[in-house]
Amino acid sequence: MMKSSFQPPHRILMGPGPSPVHPRVLEALARPTIGHLDPEFIRLMDDIKSGLRDVFRTENEFTLPISGPGSAGQEACVVNLLEPGDTFVACVNGVFGERMALMAERAGAIVLRLAQPWGRGVDPEALREMLKAHPETKLVGFVHAETSTGALSDAKTLAAVARENDCLVLMDTVTSLGGVQVEVDDWGIDACYSGTQKCLSCPPGLSPVTFGPKARVAITGRKTPVRSWFLDMNLLIPYWGSSAKRSYHHTAPVNALYGLHEALLLVAEEGLPQRWERHLRVHRAMVAGIEAMGLRMAVPAAERLPSLNTVEVPAGVDEAMVRRQLLDQYSLEIGAGLGPMAGKIWRIGLMGEGCTEHNLMLLLDALGQTLADAGVKVDRAGARAAVEA
Amino acid sequence: MMKSSFQPPHRILMGPGPSPVHPRVLEALARPTIGHLDPEFIRLMDDIKSGLRDVFRTENEFTLPISGPGSAGQEACVVNLLEPGDTFVACVNGVFGERMALMAERAGAIVLRLAQPWGRGVDPEALREMLKAHPETKLVGFVHAETSTGALSDAKTLAAVARENDCLVLMDTVTSLGGVQVEVDDWGIDACYSGTQKCLSCPPGLSPVTFGPKARVAITGRKTPVRSWFLDMNLLIPYWGSSAKRSYHHTAPVNALYGLHEALLLVAEEGLPQRWERHLRVHRAMVAGIEAMGLRMAVPAAERLPSLNTVEVPAGVDEAMVRRQLLDQYSLEIGAGLGPMAGKIWRIGLMGEGCTEHNLMLLLDALGQTLADAGVKVDRAGARAAVEA
Numbered sequence: 001m002m003k004s005s006f007q008p009p010h011r012i013l014m015g016p017g018p019s020p021v022h023p024r025v026l027e028a029l030a031r032p033t034i035g036h037l038d039p040e041f042i043r044l045m046d047d048i049k050s051g052l053r054d055v056f057r058t059e060n061e062f063t064l065p066i067s068g069p070g071s072a073g074q075e076a077c078v079v080n081l082l083e084p085g086d087t088f089v090a091c092v093n094g095v096f097g098e099r100m101a102l103m104a105e106r107a108g109a110i111v112l113r114l115a116q117p118w119g120r121g122v123d124p125e126a127l128r129e130m131l132k133a134h135p136e137t138k139l140v141g142f143v144h145a146e147t148s149t150g151a152l153s154d155a156k157t158l159a160a161v162a163r164e165n166d167c168l169v170l171m172d173t174v175t176s177l178g179g180v181q182v183e184v185d186d187w188g189i190d191a192c193y194s195g196t197q198k199c200l201s202c203p204p205g206l207s208p209v210t211f212g213p214k215a216r217v218a219i220t221g222r223k224t225p226v227r228s229w230f231l232d233m234n235l236l237i238p239y240w241g242s243s244a245k246r247s248y249h250h251t252a253p254v255n256a257l258y259g260l261h262e263a264l265l266l267v268a269e270e271g272l273p274q275r276w277e278r279h280l281r282v283h284r285a286m287v288a289g290i291e292a293m294g295l296r297m298a299v300p301a302a303e304r305l306p307s308l309n310t311v312e313v314p315a316g317v318d319e320a321m322v323r324r325q326l327l328d329q330y331s332l333e334i335g336a337g338l339g340p341m342a343g344k345i346w347r348i349g350l351m352g353e354g355c356t357e358h359n360l361m362l363l364l365d366a367l368g369q370t371l372a373d374a375g376v377k378v379d380r381a382g383a384r385a386a387v388e389a
Numbered sequence: 390m391m392k393s394s395f396q397p398p399h400r401i402l403m404g405p406g407p408s409p410v411h412p413r414v415l416e417a418l419a420r421p422t423i424g425h426l427d428p429e430f431i432r433l434m435d436d437i438k439s440g441l442r443d444v445f446r447t448e449n450e451f452t453l454p455i456s457g458p459g460s461a462g463q464e465a466c467v468v469n470l471l472e473p474g475d476t477f478v479a480c481v482n483g484v485f486g487e488r489m490a491l492m493a494e495r496a497g498a499i500v501l502r503l504a505q506p507w508g509r510g511v512d513p514e515a516l517r518e519m520l521k522a523h524p525e526t527k528l529v530g531f532v533h534a535e536t537s538t539g540a541l542s543d544a545k546t547l548a549a550v551a552r553e554n555d556c557l558v559l560m561d562t563v564t565s566l567g568g569v570q571v572e573v574d575d576w577g578i579d580a581c582y583s584g585t586q587k588c589l590s591c592p593p594g595l596s597p598v599t600f601g602p603k604a605r606v607a608i609t610g611r612k613t614p615v616r617s618w619f620l621d622m623n624l625l626i627p628y629w630g631s632s633a634k635r636s637y638h639h640t641a642p643v644n645a646l647y648g649l650h651e652a653l654l655l656v657a658e659e660g661l662p663q664r665w666e667r668h669l670r671v672h673r674a675m676v677a678g679i680e681a682m683g684l685r686m687a688v689p690a691a692e693r694l695p696s697l698n699t700v701e702v703p704a705g706v707d708e709a710m711v712r713r714q715l716l717d718q719y720s721l722e723i724g725a726g727l728g729p730m731a732g733k734i735w736r737i738g739l740m741g742e743g744c745t746e747h748n749l750m751l752l753l754d755a756l757g758q759t760l761a762d763a764g765v766k767v768d769r770a771g772a773r774a775a776v777e778a
Contacts, residue, residue, distance in 0.1 A: 002440045002657050005413070006433050006650045008423045017640060021422045024394070029644055030419035033410045033592050034397045035722045044395050051391045067594065068457040068619065071639040075619045103618045197640055203422050205456065205594060205642030227616045229492045230457065230464045248727070250460040251406060251586055253594030255418055256645060261395045268391050333424045338637070 011327075012354075014363055015335035016147050016308055017175070018197035018204050019351035021259075025202055028262035029255050036252045044261060045240060045252075051264030052208045055177055055200070055272065056192060058184035062211035062233065064240040065260060067253050070174045070195030073207025075103050076231040077170050077191045078141070080211075080219045084108030086138045089130055089167070091122040091158070095148035095338050096172055100141045107227055112137070118340055119310070121153040121303040124161050131165040139168045145176035147198075148338045150299045150310030150347065152180065156187045163188050168214060174198055177208065178267055179279040179307040179351055190215040199279070199307050201352030202263040205256050279306040282355045285387045286348070289364045292386035293378045298345045307355070310337075310345045314376050319343055322370050330366040361387060400716075401743075403752055404724035405536050405697055406564070407586035407593050408740035410648075414591055417651035418644050425641045433650060434629060434641075440653030441597045444566055444589070444661065445581060447573035451600035451622065453629040454649060456642050459563045459584030462596025464492050465620040466559050466580045467530070469600075469608045473497030475527045478519055478556070480511040480547070484537035484727050485561055489530045496616055501526070507729055508699070510542040510692040513550050520554040528557045534565035536587075537727045539688050539699030539736065541569065545576045552577050557604060563587055566597065567656055568668040568696040568740055579604040588668070588696050590741030591652040594645050668695040671744050674776045675737070678753045681775035682767045687734045696744070699726075699734045703765050708732055711759050719755040750776060 013020045034041055045064075052063050066073040078100060082088055088109040090101035093116035104111045114130050116122050122142050131137055140162035144155045155171055162169045168190040173182050179199025184192050193209045196202035211219065211233065219226075219233050226232040230250065239249035267275060283306035287297055290311055298310035313319040319336065323346070326332045335347035348363065364387065368380035402409045423430055434453075441452050455462040467489060471477055477498040479490035482505035493500045503519050505511050511531050520526055529551035533544045544560055551558045557579040562571050568588025573581050582598045585591035600608065600622065608615075608622050615621040619639065628638035656664060672695035676686055679700055687699035702708040708725065712735070715721045724736035737752065753776065757769035 002436055002443075002650070002654045005417065005654060006420075006436065006647060008420050008433075008647070009427075009429055010421050011423050011427065013422065013424060015424055015426075018422050018424060018643060021644075026419040026421070026644075028394065030415040031395075031397050032399050032415070033402065033407050033586075034400050035402060035404055035407060036593070037404075037724075038398075038400065038716070038722065040398055044397075047391055047395065054391075068461060069639045069642060072457060072461075072619050075617060079617075099618070106614055106616050106618055195640070197422075203642065203644040204425070204640040205645055225495055227495050228464060228468075228620075229488070229495055230461050230620075231617075250458045251584070251593040253458060253592060253642075253645065254407060255410075255415075255592040255648075256594055256642065258395055258397070259644075261391070265391045265394060327427070333427065335426075 009331060012332045012359060012362065014349050014354060014359060015333045016347045016349055017351065019201050019349055020354040021201055021203055022266055022353050024266065025259045025262045028258040031258050033254050036254060041254065044257060048257060048261055048264065049240065051268065055264065055267055056184045056210045057182060057186065058210050060210045060212050062216055062237055064209065064236065066207040066209055067250060068207060069204050070193065070207045072231065073193035073209045074100065074172065076209055076233065077193050078103040079107045079227050079231055080233045081139050081168060081170060081191055081215060082107045082109040083222055083224050085110065087112065087134060087136045089114055089134065089137050089140045091116060091127060091142035093120060093122050093149065093151060094118055094143060094146035096143045096146060100172065119149045119151055119299050121151050122158055124154060124157040127158060128161050131161065131167065135165065137165065137167050139170055141170040143172040144182065145173065145180060145305045145307065147175040147308055149341060150305050150308045151303050152305040159187045159189055168218060175305065175308050178275065179355065180305065181276050184210055196260055196263065199352045200263050200267065202259050205253065206260055279350065279355050282350050282357060282360055283309065285357060286350060286360050288386040289360065289383040293364065293368055293380065293383035307349065307351045309348045309350060311348060313344055313346060317374060317376060319346060322374065325370045326366055332363065332366055398720060401721045401748060401751065403738050403743060403748060404722045405736045405738055406740065408590050408738055409743040410590055410592055411655055411742050413655065414648045414651045417647040420647050422643050425643060430643065433646060437646060437650055437653065438629065440657065444653065444656060445573045445599045446571060446575065447599050449599045449601050451605055451626055453598065453625065455596040455598055456639060457596060458593050459582065459596045461620065462582035462598045463489065463561065465598055465622065466582050467492040468496045468616050468620055469622045470528050470557060470559060470580060470604060471496045471498040472611055472613050474499065476501065476523060476525045478503055478523065478526050478529045480505060480516060480531035482509060482511050482538065482540060483507055483532065483535035485532045485535060489561065508538045508540055508688050510540050511547060513543060513546040516547060517550050520550065520556065524554065526554065526556050528559055530559040532561040533571065534562065534569060534694045534696065536564040536697055538730060539694050539697045540692050541694040548576045548578055557607060564694065564697050567664065568744065569694065570665050573599055585649055585652065588741045589652050589656065591648050594642065595649055668739065668744050671739050671746060671749055672698065674746060675739060675749050677775040678749065678772040682753065682757055682769065682772035696738065696740045698737045698739060700737060702733055702735060706763060706765060708735060711763065714759045715755055721752065721755055
């Protein structure tokens with residue numbers, strides 16, 4: 001029974017997403033709705049496509065936001081690139097690599113999983129061997145930034161290995177785009193998707209995607225229709241195309257796109273390299289603080305994802321109780337582990353607007369106090385000093 | 390190249406959607422983002438499910454908004470209810486019935502089209518004959534309110550015919566829900582979808598769906614996986630389920646859901662029967678005004694959809710020029726015809742917040758003036774008098 005307006009609490013969002021949204025983006029969401037066929041809306045679309053090309057670092061014409069969350073963009077890439085019977089190698093080092101495999105199975109592909117340890121980047125040598133054994137592979141998929149574990153993979157090398165074997169390359173950048181260096185064209189990525197609610201600091205609900213020339217040929221030259229009408233790029237491209245040849249598909253989420261436009265403008269104002277540098281700087285301070293406190297990072301130093309930091313839960317600590325206390329007492333959200341890492345790690349986001357020294361200090365203070373209250377010996381002063389250094 | 394914030398013009402939205410959004414809904418969109426696993430978010434989900442049950446007029450537990458526009462909800466219904474080889478009868482009397490057929494083909498179903506004249510409701514007798522000839526039919530789909538033509542079908546009778554033949558019933562209520570009487574339980578509808586940007590007066594981007602007990606059995610008892618991971622109700626139901634057994638699927642579009650919550654509250658405050666009555670009253674005034682002006686409605690009186698009114702373009706008039714002038718001179722949007730009706734009709738929405746006598750008068754004045762300027766003989770004073778009567 002609906003009785004009154006929903007007034008959300010003010011949270012400090014330091015989980016795996018959504019991340020904090022800039023007031024300018026929130027304000028943009030509330031601008032008056034216009035029609036999706038309005039000439040002004042076409043101007044909005046053009047701006048967004050251009051802004052997305054900038055953050056993806058690509059010249060790809062086929063660059064646009066899918067009208068659904070990251071998993072819609074993920075499925076859009078999978079179902080457009082794969083036809084029944086195609087061979088797909090999925091690099092699985094966490095929840096989201098496995099999800100790619102599951103989607104490909106539903107698309108009728110033959111799916112080969114390159115199983116990798118959770119909490120580590122994907123090993124390019126293992127991929128090379130897999131592809132040698134399976135020269136029929138059409139597409140290789142991997143997750144650049146595994147949100148479920150906090151591991152960053154060497155995307156450039158993985159893409160090179162795939163291309164040496166004449167495979168198309170699909171990359172998940174949900175938790176890297178706009179916060180960690182992504183170079184779609186330079187790395188030779190054929191298709192890439194992301195979400196808006198991580199390092200772009202938009203609300204969830206849109207999924208930027210980009211397709212390069214080889215992916216485009218694979219999509220326009222399919223022998224079978226894409227299994228999803230809603231996600232068929234052959235229908236979406238003309239909808240997002242230039243006004244002269246634009247055709248109707250669905251009704252785009254107008255107000256959400258106002259928000260994405262403003263968020264992309266904020267990225268452009270800060271500068272992409274500056275933004276990557278900020279994420280790296282705050283991440284390094286976080287590692288210093290966490291380790292000075294006496295806690296341990298879950299991922300080896302060389303494979304850590306700056307935007308999503310996984311911290312091992314100290315022995316004997318009820319991790320859910322800690323998260324609940326952080327939420328109740330500090331209105332601060334952090335995330336739990338998923339799958340085999342459930343109960344063993346916390347996932348702490350330093351993404352987009354939320355990636356600041358101020359938020360980090362708050363997190364360390366709140367986590368330190370909560371652990372101390374639970375009887376865990378932590379060096380809170382040491383953590384603070386390490387961050388300030 | 391992004392240079393500045395996007396400031397949309399203020400439009401009077403009287404096309405086929407989006408419809409005008411209430412300031413309270415716009416304001417709700419801009420509230421601070423919270424996490425989709427926050428306990429407060431679960432409260433929001435519960436309220437929304439309850440509010441949707443009220444507008445669908447159902448007790449169905451499986452009632453929730455899909456995280457995508459109406460076409461995502463449409464595809465969700467089709468791909469969850471149909472397995473490869475199932476027989477689907479699609480009643481096609483416009484663009485959206487045909488779209489249902491196209492989606493079902495991609496889902497691997499055997500699709501039988503009941504082709505009906507565009508601009509008319511679906512004939513229940515024709516459906517009865519079709520089902521007699523095809524007793525193997527598993528699912529019958531029809532569009533209650535055809536947005537492409539302005540025709541309203543007799544949903545109650547169509548559903549009864551389908552059930553007499555032991556078929557599941559799928560109904561599209563994109564342009565009726567919240568504006569025209571919809572009775573999911575009373576009419577025996579097994580599955581139903583809608584959009585937020587029509588009579589609910591939310592921005593586009595969400596698609597309410599509901600599944601009854603028989604549809605639920607068909608979905609949970611499938612022999613093959615749903616072809617879409619993103620739209621699989623077997624995964625979505627636990628995500629939208631009660632907090633105790635809630636499982637992770639995607640990240641819901643938090644701020645868009647704030648807007649839907651507020652829009653459902655506005656519906657509850659007005660009262661659903663009062664809202665239907667308002668749509669009917671303004672629609673009748675519109676017909677009186679249009680006919681008094683000397684123009685003709687495109688759909689026979691008994692089959693007209695109150696929320697979306699189609700008007701014949703007078704001979705010799707460049708309909709696109711008229712729409713452009715309405716937009717440029719009055720900032721007023723109306724819609725063009727689609728498919729075989731392109732160039733022949735205008736589509737004029739009287740939906741949700743936009744369904745007012747004030748908007749109607751404005752439309753009649755602006756359209757009358759524009760036609761008079763183009764040399765068409767119209768009785769503008771007569772139109773005004775007819776509406777005021």
